[in-house]
Amino acid sequence: MTTSEYWQLGWAFARSLATYELGGRPRPFSATFAVTNRCNLRCRYCNTPFLDSSQLSLADIEVVFRKLKTLGVVRLGLAGGEPLVRDDIGDIAALGKAQGFWLSLNTNLNLYRRHESLFEHIGMVFTSLDGRFEHHREARGDKSLDGTLEAIRSLRARRIPVVAICVVDVHNIDDAEFLLEQAAQLDVRMHFQPRCTDTDIVRGAYGDDLDNERLRAFWRRLRARRRVDTHIASTALYLEHLARWSDFRQSAVADPGQRCAAGVGFLYVDPQGNTFPCPYTKGKVPPINLVREEWSRAACRTMPCTDCSVGPMVEFNTLFRRPWRAAIDAAGSYATFDR
Ligand SMILES: C[S@@+](CC[C@H](N)C(=O)[O-])C[C@H]1O[C@@H](n2cnc3c(N)ncnc32)[C@H](O)[C@@H]1O
């Protein structure tokens, strides 16, 4: 990220924070756009490949990007499904870049070789590493690592920052050490997130073989490890939040003592252009279709929850709840990559 991109992101976040605190028209600084639900894999905790396979045309995506830009979005995450199954993903990234977004991309990297040139537009790649390789394949399928490690090495040789996400479950709860060794070898960072449940884009839930106390102990250990291990991308506030989460079989709760910044500070756009405060609320609140309609404060009046353990949303919410500490924390995790 260049110095001017930092300033743009900081300014956009400051405006988001002001509307979160003071009210008024939402000014999200960040949005995630799932470019497709289609995927080459069938990971056991993910439901996106079973959802509507239709997707916006490039012309409609341009409309959505213009509206996101007008709302104040500076950071745009391209996600899925698997974005690299779209032949025109390079054109989508180029459109995003032309609008001046700072782009990240979530991808399993299996199809990296098909789309190598697209990564010149990408500021940060999020991929998936779910533990010891046999455990990764157990959760994500036999072919799920094909090309992934080679792609990570190629991205790092190109000085593109890579963060690998691990969905923590019973099969890999003892694999953090292994993953952090891999992260050191591959020169990437690890983000750990709980298995999310009870929303359209995921499937399944923790079984009875993994209790809440064992999960909380995992997050406590990771918090302690982060003090000495720079390969953990997950922020300290995020890890502390998860170390206190009461029931991981419930990903979100309506807690009157908490406020959530979804919809005001960040947004989620699905492959049909349906826009929600965050991915967890898809299927729980009426969508605004950003191709035809406008996002407004009214769209987040019926939030089903105010607090959650949903990986990326916890990170975003800590920025709004404890802005100074969270911003320093996040800068240490995500902005210190050697490019
Ligand atoms: C939906 S995927 C899209 C990007 C790409 N296909 C991938 O797998 O990396 C984004 C991230 O969400 C994670 N994920 C999927 N289902 C999940 C769940 N139920 N709980 C938590 N994370 C989940 C995936 O492992 C992946 O790291």
Ligand code: SF4
């Ligand atoms: S987690 Fe990613 S790779 Fe796995 S099925 Fe979902 S979208 Fe596909």
